[in-house]
Amino acid sequence: MMLEGRVKRTYIISTIVENRPGVLHKASNMFRCRGFNIDSISVGATERKDLSRMTITIRGDSATVEQLVKQLAKLIDVIKVSVLSPGSTVVRELALVKLYVADGRARSDIINYANVFRSRVVDVAPGSITVEVTGSPDKIDAFITLASTFGIKEIARTGITALVRG
Amino acid sequence: MVEMSGSQALIEALYKEKVEVIFGLPGGAIIPVYDVLLDSKIRHILGRHEQSVAHMAEGFARASGRVGVCMATSGPGATNLVTGIANAYMDSSSVVAMTGQVPTSMIGRDAFQEVDIIGITTPITKHNFQPKYASEIPKTVKMAFHIASTGRPGPVLIDIPKDVQNQTADMVFPNKVEIQGYNPNISPHPLQVKKAIDLLTKAEKPIIMAGGGVILSNTSQKLQAIVELLLAPVITTLMSKGCFPENHPLSLGVLGMHGSAEANKLISEADVILAAGVRFSDRTTGKLDEFCPDAKIIHIDIDPSEIGKNKAIDVPIVGDLSKTFDMLYDSLAKRLEKREDSPWLKKVRQTREEFKGIIIDQGKGLSPPKLLKKLRELLPNNSVITTEVGQNQMWASLYFKVFEPRTFISSGGLGTMGFGFPAAIGAKVARPDVPVIDIAGDGSFGMTANSLATSVVEKIPVIVVILNNSMLGMVAQWQRLFYNRRYSAVELGVAPDFVKLAEAFGAQGFRIGSIDEFTKVVKGALKSEVTTVIDVPISPEENVFPMVPAGKGLKDTIYG
Ligand SMILES: Cc1ncc(C[n+]2csc(CCOP(=O)(O)OP(=O)(O)O)c2C)c(N)n1
Numbered sequence: 001m002m003l004e005g006r007v008k009r010t011y012i013i014s015t016i017v018e019n020r021p022g023v024l025h026k027a028s029n030m031f032r033c034r035g036f037n038i039d040s041i042s043v044g045a046t047e048r049k050d051l052s053r054m055t056i057t058i059r060g061d062s063a064t065v066e067q068l069v070k071q072l073a074k075l076i077d078v079i080k081v082s083v084l085s086p087g088s089t090v091v092r093e094l095a096l097v098k099l100y101v102a103d104g105r106a107r108s109d110i111i112n113y114a115n116v117f118r119s120r121v122v123d124v125a126p127g128s129i130t131v132e133v134t135g136s137p138d139k140i141d142a143f144i145t146l147a148s149t150f151g152i153k154e155i156a157r158t159g160i161t162a163l164v165r166g
Numbered sequence: 167m168v169e170m171s172g173s174q175a176l177i178e179a180l181y182k183e184k185v186e187v188i189f190g191l192p193g194g195a196i197i198p199v200y201d202v203l204l205d206s207k208i209r210h211i212l213g214r215h216e217q218s219v220a221h222m223a224e225g226f227a228r229a230s231g232r233v234g235v236c237m238a239t240s241g242p243g244a245t246n247l248v249t250g251i252a253n254a255y256m257d258s259s260s261v262v263a264m265t266g267q268v269p270t271s272m273i274g275r276d277a278f279q280e281v282d283i284i285g286i287t288t289p290i291t292k293h294n295f296q297p298k299y300a301s302e303i304p305k306t307v308k309m310a311f312h313i314a315s316t317g318r319p320g321p322v323l324i325d326i327p328k329d330v331q332n333q334t335a336d337m338v339f340p341n342k343v344e345i346q347g348y349n350p351n352i353s354p355h356p357l358q359v360k361k362a363i364d365l366l367t368k369a370e371k372p373i374i375m376a377g378g379g380v381i382l383s384n385t386s387q388k389l390q391a392i393v394e395l396l397l398a399p400v401i402t403t404l405m406s407k408g409c410f411p412e413n414h415p416l417s418l419g420v421l422g423m424h425g426s427a428e429a430n431k432l433i434s435e436a437d438v439i440l441a442a443g444v445r446f447s448d449r450t451t452g453k454l455d456e457f458c459p460d461a462k463i464i465h466i467d468i469d470p471s472e473i474g475k476n477k478a479i480d481v482p483i484v485g486d487l488s489k490t491f492d493m494l495y496d497s498l499a500k501r502l503e504k505r506e507d508s509p510w511l512k513k514v515r516q517t518r519e520e521f522k523g524i525i526i527d528q529g530k531g532l533s534p535p536k537l538l539k540k541l542r543e544l545l546p547n548n549s550v551i552t553t554e555v556g557q558n559q560m561w562a563s564l565y566f567k568v569f570e571p572r573t574f575i576s577s578g579g580l581g582t583m584g585f586g587f588p589a590a591i592g593a594k595v596a597r598p599d600v601p602v603i604d605i606a607g608d609g610s611f612g613m614t615a616n617s618l619a620t621s622v623v624e625k626i627p628v629i630v631v632i633l634n635n636s637m638l639g640m641v642a643q644w645q646r647l648f649y650n651r652r653y654s655a656v657e658l659g660v661a662p663d664f665v666k667l668a669e670a671f672g673a674q675g676f677r678i679g680s681i682d683e684f685t686k687v688v689k690g691a692l693k694s695e696v697t698t699v700i701d702v703p704i705s706p707e708e709n710v711f712p713m714v715p716a717g718k719g720l721k722d723t724i725y726g
Contacts, residue, residue, distance in 0.1 A: 018347065022296075026288055033289045063474070070471035076293040076313060079347040 011065045015054040016080040023077045040159030055161045093160040095140045098130045100151035167336040172300030173198040175337045177206045179307035189219040193239020195266030198331040214616040218588035220250020224259045225592025228575045237264045241279030252290040256579025260319035269329040292320030301335035308343045317350025318469040354485030361481045362464045363497045369438035371510045372398040378405030379443015386571045388491035397505045401429045405578045408568035422450040423714045424560035427521040430720040441465045446476040456719030535565040544688045549601040550593045554586040554610030556640035558633045560710045562605040584613030590628040608634040618671035621697040629691045630699045635706045668699035677701040
């Protein structure tokens with residue numbers, strides 16, 4: 001059990017919080033104070049106006065994640081915390097990837113690849129092209145690896161958001 | 167619904183929370199509240215520094231079990247409160263602090279005396295609020311008191327912009343509040359309690375480790391009932407000293423870096439530890455890996471995040487101590503046969519004999535252990551003791567026996583020099599019927615000695631016993647023991663003359679040179695209507711023993 005406690009993997013933690021100024025600060029301040037190194041955090045609306053959803057990803061062992069969950073739950077503005085299990089969760093992230101385009105050949109290659117990844121070209125300019133990729137973080141990583149062969153100008157990733165299936 | 171200003175609503179809401187006293191110090195951004203306060207029935211006690219008013223509120227809270235309230239202006243008033251708020255946070259004390267803030271239209275513009283006290287206090291409060299409209303004030307106060315005083319208690323700050331204090335609104339005062347993300351009434355899981363019972367009934371060498379949670383939940387009597395069923399010795403922490411009478415044959419005293427010899431020794435031999443309302447702090451456990459590695463640990467706490475935070479636990483029980491103790495008692499009473507004695511208790515008695523008097527008899531003349539033993543004899547059992555921080559605190563913890571809960575008040579988590587004296591003033595306000603004594607060091611007392619003005623002017627007489635070694639004694643002790651006697655920045659010299667200092671404030675001061683003089687002066691002080699400062703010169707070379715060197719395990723205790 002001790003050993004298992006030390007194995008690191010990526011956890012997705014979904015949190016329902018009061019939709020109020022300062023709530024994100026309280027959560028992120030707690031992460032810093034207690035030394036939790038978060039990979040990503042995204043905050044957005046829910047089906048209720050008074051509540052927001054905060055989705056956090058962290059790479060860590062189960063003991064660390066257990067502490068993080070408890071410390072989050074302890075915050076008065078946090079209403080519910082759940083650790084999502086990968087098997088039963090829909091996970092999505094969005095990335096905007098701006099690529100250098102050397103010539104027309106490169107441009108059409110990029111558009112082809114974008115289609116294969118079921119992503120969309122959202123902006124075309126003389127020296128660059130911007131692609132919107134949505135999917136699991138792995139899929140986005142794969143696209144970025146591929147894109148780097150053309151030369152990446154800028155990337156913006158949203159961090160993941162997630163819901164339990166069903 | 168009644169129309170009134172934010173300030174009026176604040177005072178009305180405090181009144182509805184049965185607040186009788188506020189410790190504070192005004193300034194521009196909180197004048198509207200002070201103006202309303204003038205006409206209210208709530209007593210205001212004027213401090214001389216905001217750190218002290220926060221400590222006073224905490225002393226009040228810890229002596230009474232009620233919420234302590236303090237108030238300050240924006241900017242420097244608010245930042246001066248910070249040490250006091252942090253102290254209350256570390257020791258889980260129910261304090262509500264209120265600060266003035268610059269008007270909402272000026273927030274974020276570096277206005278005069280603006281600080282982001284919400285940002286500053288986020289990691290040191292249980293929660294904080296900044297109402298933006300006057301109409302939010304009644305509910306905010308209700309929530310603040312609810313949060314501060316329930317579950318695991320802690321400080322809550324309400325930061326009120328000046329325009330919000332002045333704004334009028336139709337006020338609704340709720341009788342109760344529900345906070346979606348806060349459910350402090352946690353009942354223990356019966357299955358976990360059963361696991362605990364199984365361990366406890368089979369234990370051959372059980373020990374009870376009672377923490378500050380026992381005091382906070384007012385469960386001393388329930389604890390005692392369980393102890394007498396189990397016939398298990400009890401160890402406390404600095405925070406819970408007094409939750410179990412220290413003259414009881416099963417009391418082993420306080421555990422930790424300066425724990426009693428028998429506590430530190432016997433806990434390492436226990437096979438089952440019932441840890442109730444403790445947080446396994448490093449000053450209590452010593453090196454964690456070496457803390458009872460073979461014992462099975464049952465940990466009860468109302469704060470789930472405490473369980474497994476520092477120490478891996480065999481049987482975690484998340485729950486209110488009062489309910490959990492009831493369940494434990496009922497099952498134990500059914501399952502245990504009446505016990506009279508056991509080999510383990512024999513061992514406890516032997517160990518106690520072994521260590522008897524080894525420390526207290528060390529040292530000549532006015533040795534702190536002897537002085538504190540004498541002080542105990544001179545005081546009624548229900549006297550409230552506060553301490554400063556350093557050697558004085560550890561001597562008090564080791565050698566001043568305490569018999570009742572809420573009668574020993576010390577800065578445990580933050581270790582704040584200067585806490586004891588203002589805390590004593592706050593405690594005396596809560597318990598005017600009993601003597602209140604601050605056991606002090608000269609360095610610590612110097613930090614908040616200006617509260618003498620408050621104690622004299624507001625007629626709150628307390629007694630300060632300064633164990634005066636002219637040193638930052640505890641730091642000097644470390645330098646003596648671990649830095650080859652290289653004293654760096656610890657010699658305080660002879661300043662100030664504490665007798666004259668006391669007199670300058672209108673208090674009385676005495677310097678004593680013998681135990682007999684000490685006795686006489688303490689007896690007089692107990693009858694005095696003004697604060698008494700007793701300056702007791704002791705050797706600058708005194709060490710506190712036993713001691714577990716920092717980073718070492720409890721078994722590495724040194725005895726002198
Ligand atoms: C506000 C604050 N500053 C510094 C310290 C570090 N410190 C711990 S004990 C101590 C010495 C305390 O001296 P004194 O109050 O004279 O007590 P003694 O140890 O001599 O009994 C110091 C400086 C502290 N605990 N708190």
